[in-house]
Amino acid sequence: MLNEKVSALLNNQINKELYSAYLYLDFSNYYQEIGLDGYANWYLVQAQEERDHALLMMQYLQNNGEKVTLEAIAKPDKVLDDKLTVLKLGLEHECYVTSLIHTIYDAAYSVRDFRTMQFLDWFVKEQGEEEKNAEDLIKKMELFGDDAKGLYMLNSEMGARVYSAPSLVL
Ligand code: FEO
Numbered sequence: 001m002l003n004e005k006v007s008a009l010l011n012n013q014i015n016k017e018l019y020s021a022y023l024y025l026d027f028s029n030y031y032q033e034i035g036l037d038g039y040a041n042w043y044l045v046q047a048q049e050e051r052d053h054a055l056l057m058m059q060y061l062q063n064n065g066e067k068v069t070l071e072a073i074a075k076p077d078k079v080l081d082d083k084l085t086v087l088k089l090g091l092e093h094e095c096y097v098t099s100l101i102h103t104i105y106d107a108a109y110s111v112r113d114f115r116t117m118q119f120l121d122w123f124v125k126e127q128g129e130e131e132k133n134a135e136d137l138i139k140k141m142e143l144f145g146d147d148a149k150g151l152y153m154l155n156s157e158m159g160a161r162v163y164s165a166p167s168l169v170l
Contacts, residue, residue: 006111063170
């Protein structure tokens with residue numbers, strides 16, 4: 001059994017990860033609509049990763065005898081009206097998720113829950129990578145996105161991203 005607060009925060013995080021998946025599906029749809037199918041692919045893969053994060057948390061709770069409670073997933077509420085702004089919203093969202101992961105880590109640390117801390121280590125690292133990815137997307141769009149050929153190349157690069165299952169095995 002886990003500490004009540006740690007368990008509640010992990011349950012809540014399942015919802016946040018599923019919301020992230022939902023948000024990135026919205027991003028994917030936006031890019032599809034404006035004809036940037038590579039970016040649509042990139043965020044579709046990202047949505048799959050977010051779903052995996054939720055499933056990992058669910059499995060971790062279950063492995064520790066905890067009840068999983070699924071709540072309603074909020075409607076994506078970001079205004080998507082510009083190819084660069086959407087990328088910035090992505091970075092903003094990842095920074096927010098990082099803060100949530102750190103809050104859970106902090107709760108685990110305060111009750112000396114080393115098992116959960118070790119579980120969360122993967123997520124701490126993953127968030128670092130996701131923030132970096134989001135920053136890189138912004139930088140590239142700022143550098144090359146206003147040029148038609150540059151944008152074409154970027155879109156092709158984003159289209160090459162393929163889904164792979166998470167490296168964390170519970
Ligand atoms: Fe699951 Fe992008 O954090």
